[in-house]
Amino acid sequence: MKAKNKTRIVRGLAFIILLAGAFTMVIPFVWMLSTSLKEAKYVYQIPPQWIPDPVDWENYIELWGNSRLLSGLKNSTIVSACVVLIGTFSSTLSAFAFAKLEVPFKKGLFLCVLSSMMIPFVVLLVPQYIIYTKIKWINTLLPLIVPGALGNVSMMFFLRQYMTGLPTELLEAAKIDGCGYFKIYYRIFMPLSKPAIVSNIIMIFMATWNDYFGPMIFINDERKQTIQVVIAMLNSYHETQTDIPLVMAAALIAILPVLTVFIICQKYFTESFAITGLKG
Amino acid sequence: MFKRNMKYKERMAGLLFVMPSLLQFVFFFLLPLCLCIFASMTDWNVLVRDKSFIGIKNFIEIFQDSKFWIALRNTFYMLLPIPVYMTLGLLFAMACDKKIKGDKLFRVLYYLPYISSIVALVLLWKWLFNSEFGLVNQVLGFFGIGGPNWLNDPVWTKRMIVIMISWKMIGITAIYFLASLKNIPAPYYEAATIDGANSVQRFFKITLPLLTPIIFYLLTVNIIGSLQTFIEVDLFTKDGGRNYGVATIIYYIWQKAFNYSQMGYACAAAILFGVMILLLTLIQFKISNKWVYEGE
CATH class of the missing domain: 1.10.3720.10 (MetI-like)
Known part of the structure; x- marks a missing residue:
């Protein structure tokens, strides 16, 4: 009886801690949504209004007509789609070869590729800029797309570990049946790695969509800019006019795609942490 | 003979499959890294046409910069x-x-x-x-x-x-x-x-x-x-x-x-x-x- 009471108290306490935490996590976003639905003149009310009265959709309508925001969304979509689709293909293909096939100088090559994770990005940033200037890639989406489309080292590493764990007999059996190597990858090993692939895709989509540093440095032309830079610029433009609701609405729009994908794939995402289990 | 041929094919396929990773490593990592090391020892400035080798002068200047x-x-x-x-x-x-x-x-x-x-x-x-x-x-x-x-x-x-x-x-x-x-x-x-x-x-x-x-x-x-x-x-x-x-x-x-x-x-x-x-x-x-x- 006593022990039962004790677990009840512990659970109650845990629930209160979680609730307080969730409250802290969510309140800023509620505030953001609430502000975005206000008319500018009501923003400075003290005490603040939590539920806007009247609800004002004007900011969203105005943003929908903003050509820069739309082109930002379009560019971000192009970049993210290329990086996610082609990059996943490249990463999983290399992962498969490193895990299961015989490759000349396999160990050395693998270590080389891995070593690139050890260097902070700032070391490569300036020389990359110099190279892109030379090959006329500045002000195009190419610096954002091409490196990502060639794969993501951490995804490659993660999937190589995962595929190494799959039985090699599958490869041998398929070879005896006269199956080509690409088909073995495409028909057998890729489908078997699906959970690991999906969770990695979410992370890569998130990182690509939310990237600010890359587009800010490699692109100057506003029409080529991605959504993150567009809303940052929108802010510096509107800050002087203090149209805070508009800025909040734009920020919310920038978050929405990742949030949607995340909620849809939530199951895989939590699973990925279970898979990694972080043995290292 | 047949077995050797199989081995060769596998190695070629393997090399082909890791090619994207290798290309990325060479062009977006190794090349920039070398360029960075080289540039760090020059007075490279985008606005100035010529650049000359100045050894470790940049590093000394960094250490003397209070902003750093x-x-x-x-x-x-x-x-x-x-x-x-x-x-x-x-x-x-x-x-x-x-x-x-x-x-x-x-x-x-x-x-x-x-x-x-x-x-x-x-x-x-x-x-x-x-x-x-x-x-x-x-x-x-x-x-x-x-x-x-x-x-x-x-x-x-x-x-x-x-x-x-x-x-x-x-x-x-x-x-x-x-x-x-x-x-x-x-x-x-x-x-x-x-x-x-x-x-x-x-x-x-x-x-x-x-x-x-x-x-x-x-x-x-x-x-x-x-x-x-x-x-x-x-x-x-x-x-x-x-x-x-x-x-x-x-x-x-x-x-x-x-x-x-x-x-x-x-x-x-x-x-x-x-x-x-x-x-x-x-x-x-x-x-x-x-x-x-x-x-x-």
């Missing part, structure tokens, strides 16, 4: 959120591990800050911490505390960034901890309880030691990440804040390269910083075997 030292100190200041969100993250993970109703919903809510873009968060933060009308200062005012001028005082801007990063990272840290907590076999606890260990003892003798691998992983990754803070500085301040009070090393390098066009100088600073991070990581790995549990 201010930026270095600020960079280490950005490590402050790590103990905050690691502790709170562990607390939330342990609460979530108690089989609470609705823990799935809690998990989604905790992810929210982590998946949001830093730009959107900064915009939100600027509004929340607005010195006159922001929610934070209004709440502080309600308790009779005069809120500081978060956005214009470099000291408070730095503190605000610490709060923001802690807030952003708690959820994801909790998720990592939760996954590790679930891997701790229940019999360990049962045996300890039978031996008369109380909950505090169980935490320090079982939970914490078995969490050291994940703590080590998070520490390593997060220290590297935090030392590269940039976007917050760029978006919260103009020119790194008053007296360069908020600027970090990455900001310093970025400014040299893209505001002053001093590519050679920026490359030298980048290499210096890269080596520093590398050394720090190596030291962490070296001392890890003193405290990280490696299994039986």
Whole structure:
């Protein structure tokens, strides 16, 4: 009886801690949504209004007509789609070869590729800029797309570990049946790695969509800019006019795609942490 | 003959399949890295046509630049959120591990800050911490505390960034901890309880030691990440804040390269910083075997 009471108290306490935490996590976003639905003149009310009265959709309508925001969304979509689709293909293909096939100088090559994770990005940033200037890639989406489309080292590493764990007999059996190597990858090993692939895709989509540093440095032309830079610029433009609701609405729009994908794939995402289990 | 042919085919297929990774390594890593080392020893400036070899002059100049030292100190200041969100993250993970109703919903809510873009968060933060009308200062005012001028005082801007990063990272840290907590076999606890260990003892003798691998992983990754803070500085301040009070090393390098066009100088600073991070990581790995549990 006593022990039962004790677990009840512990659970109650845990629930209160979680609730307080969730409250802290969510309140800023509620505030953001609430502000975005206000008319500018009501923003400075003290005490603040939590539920806007009247609800004002004007900011969203105005943003929908903003050509820069739309082109930002379009560019971000192009970049993210290329990086996610082609990059996943490249990463999983290399992962498969490193895990299961015989490759000349396999160990050395693998270590080389891995070593690139050890260097902070700032070391490569300036020389990359110099190279892109030379090959006329500045002000195009190419610096954002091409490196990502060639794969993501951490995804490659993660999937190589995962595929190494799959039985090699599958490869041998398929070879005896006269199956080509690409088909073995495409028909057998890729489908078997699906959970690991999906969770990695979410992370890569998130990182690509939310990237600010890359587009800010490699692109100057506003029409080529991605959504993150567009809303940052929108802010510096509107800050002087203090149209805070508009800025909040734009920020919310920038978050929405990742949030949607995340909620849809939530199951895989939590699973990925279970898979990694972080043995290292 | 047939077998040899098969082997050859496999090697060729393998080489072809790893080609994207190799291309990426050569063109987007090795080539820029070599260029960076070369440029660091020149007075490369985009605005000037000629560049000449100047040896280690850039490095000497960096060490004599007081802005570099201010930026270095600020960079280490950005490590402050790590103990905050690691502790709170562990607390939330342990609460979530108690089989609470609705823990799935809690998990989604905790992810929210982590998946949001830093730009959107900064915009939100600027509004929340607005010195006159922001929610934070209004709440502080309600308790009779005069809120500081978060956005214009470099000291408070730095503190605000610490709060923001802690807030952003708690959820994801909790998720990592939760996954590790679930891997701790229940019999360990049962045996300890039978031996008369109380909950505090169980935490320090079982939970914490078995969490050291994940703590080590998070520490390593997060220290590297935090030392590269940039976007917050760029978006919260103009020119790194008053007296360069908020600027970090990455900001310093970025400014040299893209505001002053001093590519050679920026490359030298980048290499210096890269080596520093590398050394720090190596030291962490070296001392890890003193405290990280490696299994039986």
